[in-house]
Amino acid sequence: xxxxxxxxxxxxxxxxxxxxxxxxxxxxxxxxxxxxxxxxxxxxxxxxxxxxxxxxxxxxxxxxxxxxxxxxxxxxxxxxxxxxxxxxxxxxxxxxxxxxxxxxxxxxxxxxxxxxxxxxxxx
Numbered sequence: 445x446x447x448x449x450x451x452x453x454x455x456x457x458x459x460x461x462x463x464x465x466x467x468x469x470x471x472x473x474x475x476x477x478x479x480x481x482x483x484x485x486x487x488x489x490x491x492x493x494x495x496x497x498x499x500x501x502x503x504x505x506x507x508x509x510x511x512x513x514x515x516x517x518x519x520x521x522x523x524x525x526x527x528x529x530x531x532x533x534x535x536x537x538x539x540x541x542x543x544x545x546x547x548x549x550x551x552x553x554x555x556x557x558x559x560x561x562x563x564x565x566x567x
Contacts (some may be wrong), residue, residue, distance in 0.1 A: 446550065484498075523566060525539070527546060546558065
């Protein structure tokens with residue numbers, strides 16, 4: 445692309461951006477938000493508070509505590525289930541039903557019987 449074509453293209457983009465800016469300047473929603481922002485900043489100056497202070501005041505829970513409550517996939521952690529086989533005394537701790545020993549027990553003794561061996565459920 446020649447430099448002249450680039451110049452013309454940029455000029456057109458500039459005109460388009462200026463038109464969009466004019467539309468935004470005349471938007472009542474933008475005017476209301478700007479007025480709110482100005483009043484909020486004035487209030488913050490009056491009470492000598494920063495944006496971080498206001499956020500801390502309105503949302504007292506730190507952001508890290510929110511993130512720690514769920515796993516990286518956003519799903520809650522499964523409950524730990526502890527099973528004890530009454531025949532062998534063997535104990536299995538699992539957070540899902542895909543445990544090798546648990547599957548073997550269910551095949552041998554039946555799923556209902558194994559579910560009856562549930563000793564404890566932890567979070």
